[in-house]
Amino acid sequence: MRPFTYERATSVAAAAKAAGSVQGARFIAGGTNLLDLMKLQIETPTHLIDVNHLGLDRIEKTEEGGLRIGALVRNTDLAADKAVRRDYAVLSRALLAGASGQLRNKATTGGNLLQRTRCPYFYDTRMPCNKRQPGSGCGAMQGMSRSLAILGTSDACLAQHPSDMAVAMRLLDAQVDTMGADGVARSIPIADFHLLPGDTPHRETALKAGEIITSVTLPRPIGGTHVYRKVRDRASYAFALVSVAAVFGKDGTTRFAFGGIGAKPWRTPAADAAGKQGAKAVAEAALTGARTTHHNDFKKTLVERTLASLYRQQEARA
Amino acid sequence: MKFDTPAGPNPIDRGRVIGIPHDRIDGAAKVTGSAPYAYERHDAAPNAAYGWIVGSAIAKGRIATMDLRAAETAPGVLGIVTHANAGKLGKGSMNTAPLLGGPQVDHYEQAVALVIADTFENARDAAKLVRIDYAAADGRFDLAADQARGVNPGKDADTKAGDFDAGFAKAAVKIDQHYTTPDHSHAMMEPHATTAAWNGDRLTLWTSNQMIAWGVGEVAKTLGIPKEKVRLVSPYIGGGFGSKLFLRADALLAALGAKQVGRPVKVAIARHQIPNNTTHRPATIQRIRIGADKDGVIDAIGHEVWSGDLPGGGPETAAQQTRLLYRGPNRMTAHRLVTLDLPEGNAMRAPGEAVGLLALEIAMDELAEACNIDPVELRIRNDVQYDPEAGPQRPFSSRKLVECLRAGADHFGWAKRNPKPGQVRDGRWLVGMGVAAAFRNNLVQKSGARIGVDAKGRVIVETDMTDIGTGTYTIVAQTAAEMLGVPLDQVTVRLGDSRFPVSAGSGGQWGANSATAGVYAAAMALRTKLAEQAGYPADQALFEDGLVKLANKSQTLASLAGRDGLWAEDSMDYGDLDKRYAQATFGAHFCEVGVDIDTAEVRVRRMGGAFAAGRILNPKSARSQVIGAMTMGVGAALMEALDVDTRFGFFVNHDMAEYMVPVHADIPQQDVLFVDELDDKSSPMKAKGVGELGICGAGAAVANAIYNATGLRLRDYPLTIDKLLKAQAA
């Protein structure tokens, strides 16, 4: 971990301003991912701005009937929130499928969106990785890629997005509310928040330098049956091989978002529209353009199977 | 004391303390966090500086240049150890590659420098500033690709009896299959760690090591100093499983670092360094051929194993159990060793059997199906009460495999199993049951102890034996209490210090039996002294209730010990009983799994087993050993694998997020039955070991249950979702 200076921010505006003016500054909230990476010098901030005391830890109703979730709301609290359990159960389920009780007690809503990939070549600083060190190559492409993405990847990067929460947020059409270093607030649709790697896999989000996430806003509840199904190599405390977030609407409409397979939380209009035709059709629609390696081609089958499992559950409920 | 004839009745048989499921005597220290581990010796080595290991970034080649300037001038840095300034180092006889590399590099993450600083943070940061240019060389990293280059590694690599080829050729039913197991990481919870301090030319290492006397010898040899100048202290060890049998880089570099900076230095190998820096269980490719008659009676059995290691390393002896487990006049085993440049392979819990049985016990399941015989019954039919290579003149000292299979099957409800695969549904789960035999050799090792009674009548035992979670503290105390007739809480046990008599150490599941036999020997010597002091004939004195009794006379231990206490030291050494008798532990594993009908996720629903391992010294801690090992077997079956990048030559998933081991949610209720057994040819304790027996076969029971649930026969461990889906599609 490289030396850094540390400050506790006292207001959102001050935090954003400080982050914009100090080269190498980073916000720290839960720290569960950032410190992990700092210890390995994958992240090397020179200045940490602790945003834990900015009062961004409330969950409140919006005028539109949605929910505004403070960026500092801990995963545990978000999953356990009454309104979330009732109206956005898929979000509760996704959160609870992730990490461990200890980590969820610390990890925040904003931080979770910024979680970085678990690609093992990203994690070993002696290996080539375009995301960690632009231009160094991709270690995974010809290497071990079993856990990596099959959608949205590029010739430069196969990294998967590791978050469960973000998959549910994508499904629910969340908006990411931010404040820039210039004090200007804006709202970014979750679909546009995460970037695809392209030639610049080190650029992961639409955030500008110094821009801080203040909250995540959910639109009005959409009802229906909410499910989140995560398939992994052990029963708990593991990242997804494949995960599916779904809402089966009372009117027959469906929504699907996927984790473990995309360079970002994955959702397509075609997959949503294919819901009535069943698991196979949804999988086909979602997997359009998938590029697999010898190690991760099973994920295509597993997407279909995981969907089949959801449909089976759904039929059992009906 | 020499053990060269079968044990007769002895004080241990009283079973007042031995054999009772006592709580561990070190329990309170462990549950309150007051038991000190190697990196926590603020009491013994205050002001220790912090060392951080720099590991090689290449798998093979040379260090061309090393630039230490930035690191040396970094804040808080006190010194840097490299090959250039470490002086001439020897190599421990049990190390394959040097623990401090350079200029030659033998494997990825091999230690090439230790950066020492005043704080942990400064050491870790400065280590990143060491600049090394390497001249990488081509290496060999792919066992499968190089399988044909395997050579006979010598001693017992090939065994044969009868005529395997002929027997197999004429067999009515034949099984001929290949199986693979991947590289495994011990993944013990406490990283390798050492605090080192020099006092003049005397070195003390507070370290985490299973084998104190081996460690002393290896430290002395590597540093080129007399053994007498080296002290190892390991009272608590946060898990070993074989990873801490040997001197490793933490201890050597802490010693070198402390010498260089003139103050104590502590070093822990960082978690992400452990899989590539230290040892691992090598991957295997195995071929098993079994020829049987249509009733499943084996006539020919052959087991061939290929594994890899660094030059000078050894094979994974995965065919070991096949020499002894089942009948059959025509038999062969063979091991072939492929030179690879991956990190160092070595022992992990039940080396040989743990992965050998993963293969053999699937093969037996396949044979049972081919013969249309229940797999429990098949194993019973192929039981043999003598070493099948040597013939009836070498019987087993005791062998209760059949009893284990029957008792285990009965207890587990095996009779309810549907022998036809893929028939049982429970909601979204396909349910199946599997069985596998458990087998692990019984090894005995010379072991010594010192035992005394102090003026208050308190019994004190000292031995360099270690407790790696095995329950040693407690069974040693139980042995002493039984021998001297005192309650358990009147015994103090001191372990893991090279100042104490040399013991068997913790390895190869020989620890419990051998170490307590050593305590038995010392206690016998002390009983003689106490009886003499009392003026009673030693062979007639009775030791109970804190008294030495003769007829209606008695004296307290305290009074006999006197103000200075009374001490005795002895060791237990072994004759040739293990040559005249085949000695092993046996058991039977049963497992029920559910396999998701859509996603192929596997969940173990319940596990059970019955085990025969001689006298069970403490059923509570022994049961814990067995269930823990069963869980490691579940890991091997379902998730554990070090993934090899055959281009760069390293284990890619080198941390605990990516190298999967079972968590709470993976493990259901586990039932353990111990079958009554006393093995009078093993030691006066009539005990054997259980610490490794529990992993032997456990994974195969899982694999066979998956087959019974789904009809999918996978032979390439671990049996992960991707492989199950592929098998289903095929």
Add this chain to the structure above:
Amino acid sequence: MSSDHLTRRGLLQGSAVLAAAAPTLSAAAPTPKTSGANAMMPVELTVNGREVHLQLDPRTSLLDALREHLHLTGTKKGCDHGQCGACTVIVEGRRINSCLTLAVMHDGEKVTTIEGLGTPEKLHPMQRAFIVHDGYQCGYCTPGQICSAVSVLEEIKAGIPSHVTDDLDDVALSDMELRERMSGNICRCAAYPNIIAAMRDVAEAKA
């Protein structure tokens, strides 16, 4: 020497040094050099009910502050990356991985470690239950398991759902719930069923 003793000593000497405004207030800690590139920062914690004042490198994790500066070594370092749970402590009433948080981020907060739950002379019921059920082997993950176990029973009581909770609004204690919630604490010796049995005992005694 009990950790309790060390803490008390640390506090006493710490108070004395406070007046002198010396760089460290932990008696047991090595005298920190000003050599670190990072300016030291004052950190005040209430650890196991006792106030401690430290001057720390901002890089110091809460785990290392406990182990290396306060010499509360009951909390273990297994992986230092949030992958094993051995470092679990209770901060402001919640269990967290002390390895993945900086000590300076907890200035002014209350921390409970294994040493604060009980001592060999006065065991916490969960500690006693772990002994009775042999809920450990090597002992290295044990303090973290126990801190988690104590917290898990509280979390269930508070109605916080888990991954295996069928109805998010109906949280009840079951073995499956305990297993899922304890999954962030790896035990390679695998005392898992024994740990669950210990937790069940404590939960039933409380009920």
